[in-house]
């Protein structure tokens with residue numbers, strides 16, 4: 001099958017693409033690759049700090065856990081419960097992406113947290129954006145906080161949490177007239193009107209449940225965040241999100257496809273060593289680390305699978321049985337070489353396709369073949385791990401459907 005050109009060449013400018021093309025043609029690839037390697041290192045070090053705020057008991061800590069893909073009882077999870085628990089801004093590092101930190105902030109509207117000093121108290125400047133959570137209607141407290149955040153130039157989003165509870169109680173109390181869409185619409189209207197009454201002109205409210213994070217307005221919120229975050233922060237957020245839905249999995253895959261173009265260039269341009277039996281030279285260690293990163297991005301590592309098994313109450317072996325790719329810890333240099341060989345067999349027919357698909361490459365034969373083989377190997381691997389994640393998602397849904 002012909003390789004598709006990457007849709008978005010990592011947002012390189014036209015001049016950068018031209019410089020890369022010249023580098024390939026003049027054989028000055030190492031210099032270009034080392035510049036791109038800096039970008040690779042930078043991407044790995046991007047920080048994202050999200051502040052979760054709202055009234056006491058609204059579900060902030062539960063939301064923090066859900067965003068990190070953790071259940072309330074998992075190791076390292078934020079404490080949740082019916083009594084007030086969170087009094088200091090508490091950072092929760094993402095289990096797989098240390099640059100991503102979700103901050104559980106103290107409740108607003110309590111005597112110890114006057115709205116005008118709250119932001120100072122929680123150190124507002126460290127957050128990229130805030131999520132203001134309410135589990136009932138939005139009040140003057142939320143609106144005051146939103147206005148204060150706006151004053152600092154930071155973004156905020158409103159989340160109305162625990163909608164699963166509203167739906168359940170509505171179904172129990174008014175079964176004859178129950179309409180899921182109707183209940184959600186009523187909640188949305190109520191929240192928006194409440195905020196408008198407090199002077200927030202065009203409020204954007206996302207209806208969510210921390211217990212079923214991928215449902216309700218989660219996609220809407222994700223799409224909004226993606227539009228508003230910078231490219232690098234968006235990528236960090238996307239990779240860190242648990243694979244809750246087909247949509248997220250597809251977007252994770254797209255982010256990796258964008259990234260593999262960069263990795264291929266660096267892997268073939270710097271520290272490249274010949275692979276025995278193939279006309280290909282590349283940096284096997286970098287590629288192994290990259291494949292491990294792709295596994296982690298899709299939750300294909302022991303810890304993530306153990307957590308998923310506990311959350312969906314099924315044996316981890318049952319989950320592992322549908323995973324056909326290696327897990328992160330099983331990726332080695334030898335596996336990379338084997339995967340390159342698998343692609344190498346296809347390479348004579350593949351190379352021209354890839355070469356014409358990627359304008360930068362021109363016709364420089366040897367590096368281009370290495371690049372094409374490496375790129376295709378990464379692409380196949382991502383296709384495989386994405387398919388595994390998809391199968392895991394289906395299994396999770398099956399378990400949920402039985403509940």
Ligand SMILES: Nc1nc2c(ncn2[C@@H]2O[C@H](COP(=O)(O)OP(=O)(O)OP(=O)(O)O)[C@@H](O)[C@H]2O)c(=O)[nH]1
Pocket residue numbers: 055056057058059060061062063079080081082083084085086106107161162163164165208209210211212
């Ligand atoms: N049904 C349902 N319950 C939720 C949801 N989110 C939180 N809860 C429950 O609400 C209670 C309070 O949740 P927490 O996450 O501890 O709330 P919090 O805002 O961190 O509370 P404080 O730290 O005390 O301010 C807990 O019993 C949670 O299990 C949700 O989306 N749906």
Ligand SMILES: [Mg+2]
Pocket residue numbers: 060061062079080085086104
């Ligand atoms: Mg809490």
